[in-house]
Amino acid sequence: QVQLVESGGGLVQAGGSLSISCAVSGRTFGSSIMGWFRQAPGKEREVVAAITWVGGRTYYSDSVKGRFIISRDNAKNTVDLQMNSLKPEDTAVYYCAANIGGLSFTREREFRYWGQGTQVTVSS
Numbered sequence: 001q002v003q004l005v006e007s008g009g010g011l012v013q014a015g016g017s018l019s020i021s022c023a024v025s026g027r028t029f030g031s032s033i034m035g036w037f038r039q040a041p042g043k044e045r046e047v048v049a050a051i052t053w054v055g056g057r058t059y060y061s062d063s064v065k066g067r068f069i070i071s072r073d074n075a076k077n078t079v080d081l082q083m084n085s086l087k088p089e090d091t092a093v094y095y096c097a098a099n100i101g102g103l104s105f106t107r108e109r110e111f112r113y114w115g116q117g118t119q120v121t122v123s124s
Contacts, residue, residue, distance in 0.1 A: 021080045
């Protein structure tokens with residue numbers, strides 16, 4: 001089992017920055033991919049960014065590319081998402097998820113483990 005706990009959400013003004021973090025515990029594998037997803041009210045959940053535990057290869061959705069940075073600390077077992085130049089449309093519940101042994105950065109069904117989510121609200 002893998003446990004994921006997000007922290008760091010909150011309210012920020014448009015143009016500002018916010019960092020959220022995911023603490024990972026339990027049994028993980030070197031081939032795992034960690035992802036950040038988000039779900040806005042009335043919309044489907046979407047992948048925002050993802051990173052491999054080994055090698056640190058990253059993926060970003062077009063909507064956040066150039067503004068968000070995903071990183072992982074293998075020693076601390078955390079995955080962080082630094083969000084810059086935030087826009088009101090970034091408002092959502094952000095979820096940390098783990099794809100253990102899978103290959104996809106974006107296929108949601110391969111991410112079997114999920115955190116409880118953290119709210120990020122960007123005011124205009």
